[in-house]
Amino acid sequence: xxxxxxxxxxxxxxxxxxxxxxxxxxxxxxxxxxxxxxxxxxxxxxxxxxxxxxxxxxxxxxxxxxxxxxxxxxxxxxxxxxxxxxxxxxxxxxxxxxxxxxxxxxxxxxxxxxxxxxxxxxxxxxxxxxxxxxxxxxxxxxxxxxxxxxxxxxxxxxxxxxxxxxxxxxxxxxxxxxxxxxxxxxxxxxxxxxxxxxxxxxxxxxxxxxxxxxxxxxxxxxxxxxxxxxxxxxxxxxxxxxxxxxxxxxxxxxxxxxxxxxxxxxxxxxxxxxxxxxxxxxxxxxxxxxxxxxxxxxxxxxxxxxxxxxxxxxxxxxxxxxxxxxxxxxxxxxxxxxxxxxxxxxxxxxxxxxxxxxxxxxxxxxxxxxxxxxxxxxxxxxxxxxxxxxxxxxxxxx
Amino acid sequence: xxxxxxxxxxxxxxxxxxxxxxxxxxxxxxxxxxxxxxxxxxxxxxxxxxxxxxxxxxxxxxxxxxxxxxxxxxxxxxxxxxxxxxxxxxxxxxxxxxxxxxxxxxxxxxxxxxxxxxxxxxxxxxxxxxxxxxxxxxxxxxxxxxxxxxxxxxxxxxxxxxxxxxxxxxxxxxxxxxxxxxxxxxxxxxxxxxxxxxxxxxxxxxxxxxxxxxxxxxxxxxxxxxxxxxxxxxxxxxxxxxxxxxxxxxxxxxxxxxxxxxxxxxxxxxxxxxxxxxxxxxxxxxxxxxxxxxxxxx
Numbered sequence: 130x131x132x133x134x135x136x137x138x139x140x141x142x143x144x145x146x147x148x149x150x151x152x153x154x155x156x157x158x159x160x161x162x163x164x165x166x167x168x169x170x171x172x173x174x175x176x177x178x179x180x181x182x183x184x185x186x187x188x189x190x191x192x193x194x195x196x197x198x199x200x201x202x203x204x205x206x207x208x209x210x211x212x213x214x215x216x217x218x219x220x221x222x223x224x225x226x227x228x229x230x231x232x233x234x235x236x237x238x239x240x241x242x243x244x245x246x247x248x249x250x251x252x253x254x255x256x257x258x259x260x261x262x263x264x265x266x267x268x269x270x271x272x273x274x275x276x277x278x279x280x281x282x283x284x285x286x287x288x289x290x291x292x293x294x295x296x297x298x299x300x301x302x303x304x305x306x307x308x309x310x311x312x313x314x315x316x317x318x319x320x321x322x323x324x325x326x327x328x329x330x331x332x333x334x335x336x337x338x339x340x341x342x343x344x345x346x347x348x349x350x351x352x353x354x355x356x357x358x359x360x361x362x363x364x365x366x367x368x369x370x371x372x373x374x375x376x377x378x379x380x381x382x383x384x385x386x387x388x389x390x391x392x393x394x395x396x397x398x399x400x401x402x403x404x405x406x407x408x409x410x411x412x413x414x415x416x417x418x419x420x421x422x423x424x425x426x427x428x429x430x431x432x433x434x435x436x437x438x439x440x441x442x443x444x445x446x447x448x449x450x451x452x453x454x455x456x457x458x459x460x461x462x463x464x465x466x467x468x469x470x471x472x473x474x475x476x477x478x479x480x481x482x483x484x485x486x487x488x489x490x491x492x493x494x495x496x497x498x499x500x501x502x503x504x505x506x507x508x509x510x511x512x513x514x515x516x517x518x519x520x521x522x523x524x525x526x527x
Numbered sequence: 528x529x530x531x532x533x534x535x536x537x538x539x540x541x542x543x544x545x546x547x548x549x550x551x552x553x554x555x556x557x558x559x560x561x562x563x564x565x566x567x568x569x570x571x572x573x574x575x576x577x578x579x580x581x582x583x584x585x586x587x588x589x590x591x592x593x594x595x596x597x598x599x600x601x602x603x604x605x606x607x608x609x610x611x612x613x614x615x616x617x618x619x620x621x622x623x624x625x626x627x628x629x630x631x632x633x634x635x636x637x638x639x640x641x642x643x644x645x646x647x648x649x650x651x652x653x654x655x656x657x658x659x660x661x662x663x664x665x666x667x668x669x670x671x672x673x674x675x676x677x678x679x680x681x682x683x684x685x686x687x688x689x690x691x692x693x694x695x696x697x698x699x700x701x702x703x704x705x706x707x708x709x710x711x712x713x714x715x716x717x718x719x720x721x722x723x724x725x726x727x728x729x730x731x732x733x734x735x736x737x738x739x740x741x742x743x744x745x746x747x748x749x750x751x752x753x754x755x756x757x758x759x760x761x762x763x764x765x766x767x768x769x770x771x772x773x774x775x776x777x778x779x780x781x782x783x784x785x786x787x788x789x790x791x792x793x794x795x796x797x798x799x800x801x802x803x804x805x806x807x808x809x810x811x812x813x814x815x816x817x818x819x820x821x822x823x824x825x
Contacts, residue, residue, distance in 0.1 A: 190723050210726040211735075223724035227742045236738075237728035269821070282728070 139322030140201030140214070140289035141166040142187065147196035149182050149346075156182040158346040160196070164339075169316050169323045171337035173330055175369065179346040180326045181220075184292050187324065188217050201289055211240070216283035217292040222275045224267035230254065230278050231263040237286040253285035254278075256315065273304045280312070284319060291316075293325040297332065309336055330370050334358065342366050358416075362405055364498040367414055374463050375414040375498050383407060387488065393459030395436040397491065404493025412494045418466040419490040422453060423483040424476055434491065436460050437483030441476050451475070455484055582800060589793035596787030607790040619791040622779035629691065629775065630759040633698035638752045640699070641706025642744070648707070649714040663708075666701045674701065675768030682769060689771030697769045698762060702755040709754060713747025 142164040149157040157179045164170045172180040185191040187198060189210035198206045205213050216237065224233050231250050238246035254260040257277035267275055276296055283291055293312075297305045313336050316323050327333050333340045334354040341351040342365070350357060350366045357370055367373035376392035383389070388404055390397045390413050399413045415434075429435055439457030446469075453465040453476060463484050467475065476482055588597055592604040612620035647653075648660055666674060678697050679689075687693060721743065725735035741748075763777040770778060780792055 188723075188727055190726070210723075211729045211731055215727070217724070217727045219720050219724060221718060221720050223718065223720035225721060225724070225739060225743075236725075236730070240729040240731075240734060286728070 139167040139320055142290055142322065142324065143197075143199040143202075144183070144187075145197045145199070147183070147186065147198070148194045149179070149186060149191065150194040156346055157186075157193075160346075160348065162341065162348065162351075164322060164324060166201070166322050167320050168338045169313070169325065169336060171325045171327060171333035171340045172343055173327060173333040173340055173370070174343035175328055178343045180328075180343050181294060183343075184217070184294050184324065184326050187290070188215055188292055189213050214289040215292060216286050216288040216290075217294060218276075218279045218283050218296040220294045220296065220298060222267075222279040222296075224275055224278055224282070226267055229264050229266060230259065230270070233267065233278060234282045234285050236282065241286070249285055250281075253281040256284070256318075257281045257311075273300055273308065276300060276308060277311075280315070284315065284321065287319070288321065290322045290324060293323060295327050295329075297327075297329075305332070312336065334370075340370075342369060344369070360403060360492050361414075362494065363496050364412060364494050367492075367494060368498075372417055372464060373414040374417060374420065375412050375494070376460055377410060377412040377497050380408050380411055388493070390493075392436075393461075395434075395457075395460050397434050397436070398488045399491040399493045400489060403489075403491065405495035406493060410497065412497045413491055414494065415486050415491050417452075417464040418450075420463065420465045420484050420486045422455070422465050422467055422476055423485060424480060426483055427485060432488050433485045434488060435483060435485040436463070438481050439463065439484070441478050441480045441482055444476065444478055453482075455482055457484070585793050586797045586800070589790055589797045591790050591793075593790045597790045597793065598787065607794050611791050611794050614789050614791050618774070619776075619779060619789065619795060622774040622776045623795050625691065625773060626760050626776040629694050629698060630756045632695050633702055633759045634752050634755040636695070636699040637702035637706050637755045638748060641703045641751060641755075642710050642748055644703070645707045645710035645714050646740075646744075649711055650719075663704050666704045667708075671762075671764040675765035678765065679768040689769055690773055693769045693771070694766055694773060694775070697765050698759040701762075701765065702758055705754050705758060706751040709751040710744065710747045713744050717743055 142162075144160055144162040147157055147160040147162075148155070160179075160183065162183075172183060174180045182191065186193050187200075189205070189208065189212075193206065196206075197204055200214060224230075225236065228236070231247065231254070234250035234253055235246040238249055243249065251260055251263065254263055257280060259274060259277055259281065262270060262274065267278065270278065279296065297308050297312075300308060309332060312323075325333070325337060334357075337354065339351065340354050340357055342349045342357065344365050350362045357366060361367040361370060361373070364375060367375065376390065376395070376397055378390045378392035378397070380388050381391045381396070383401070385401070387398050387400050388407055388411070390399065390411050392413070397413055401407060404411065404413070423437070426438070427435065436457055437455075439455040439460075441453055442456045442462075443452075443454035445452045448469070450466050450468050453467065455463045455465060457463055465484060588600075589607055590603050590605070591597055591600055592602040592606065593599075594601070644659075644663070648656060675697070678693075678700070682689060682693050717740070722735055722739055725739040726732075730738065761777065763775075763781060766775050767778060767781075774782075776795065780788060783789065783792065
């Protein structure tokens, strides 16, 4: 099945009940995912969470143990990599070192025998503003230029689906920001479906229409970036996507609109609509920039949660904002981000303070942090490394 | 003959031509005084003289107007160069031709098989992979006399008559080991993502091999082929056991050494030496030119 034609537009991708088992460990466990045509979708997760494996399955570089992959409604599970209307921008760029930039970009076109490959390759290079380097070799280009060539080499084929495997990981911060904007602009211009894999939460949130947070081979939560940030459903999402203050306690009161949780003596109220569980032990949280710091005990208001007093244990000033760490007996540590509206930090280390936030800013999780907090990145990568070692050991035995 | 040494130099050139980065410049040392100033140059001169004298001797005596033995200098002539094949019914040229044919066939066979084995050993995980890796080293580690005698015994046992074919088989056998070792290093340094990119960009398995994998392995494969040819062309011991009545160049020299090597043998040896030198110099010059071109571009 040689595709002699360009895809008309982006196609939707559907993953149905995907499992991927390597000897000794499971990389993906029961994954169901639908990505609508023309969207910019980000798979976000720590290393070893299965996001790159997902990408390789879609590209056809690995086969799923179970499940089906559909692109534009057509089942492509049994087809091989070169038969799929999919192109990948590899993490290492994987430009062919023995070819010129032009030949690199024209490679896919020539394999599909599309008319005027050189002309179309020049056109794609103009899109990434590198046409003047068409006759150079990849090793003569800088990292950022190579990245753009890799992108041109993929989009010149007008695939129904473009896969991006952390393509910005090797770039420095400034170049990365610039490339993020360019990528987004190109995606809107050519209207392809982008599937972007990254461990950089900021990158995922700035670029994607929809973000899926992946952990240990399954998707924890999926939605628009604002939704994921403002209303995380699990402790993993609450901590992987930005930072959160979490409090665990039993539900001590409930009305139609709110539930109250007793977290070691402090009563914390969360809107019912923003809580996943409404009885028993519940973990509630709030983002640190929503929390306000008080140097004197404020008057208790009905629509605000107030806890304290506590002691400021750390103050770090970062120009735009100041980050305070407040140790509150019973409730634990509370992180506060305060805008520097006045001059400098408002409280010093050792000060006695109270913290408060609007009830509507709180959220209730469906699990408790003990399962995943503080082990997010370390544990998954450690597990992955451990599995890899086991796999290698197993193979060496044979 | 110093075929292996020459091949080594060519290989070095090929390997270096791959590296585009600038090598660090050696730091300037403080001027040496007294004994040290003379010791090293003297030592180097003597070492070079020791290495070069046999080659120079061979070269000079290819112009000797010898009659029977080529030991005493009897005057300068171009006759031996112009009429190489006219002595002893062309036995020298016959032996030289055999060596070339054997070398070429064995090189093609060993390079093809060895490259395939190297790719399989690096890219695929299978049963007995490490055992095969180890066994491939054996022909390199085994003394040639043992290898030659062992093969001869096998050919005798199976009843294969000794001729060109048995020599080619023997040479292919020991060349494969060197090819595998050389190409394996190249395959191991090849990023698998490049082949994946080829597949991703609509390349069928054979297109990916010929357009991505093979061109990238080519320097290693060429180096392995040169090494194979040099080893095969040079080999005397294994050949002697398995050649029957077929003469090769090293065998011819060995046999005629007993009654005085004809000057024609010197002619061929010198020609091979000159050819190898030209090859090395060409590779070095083209490398320097390429570096200059690249430096200008970037």
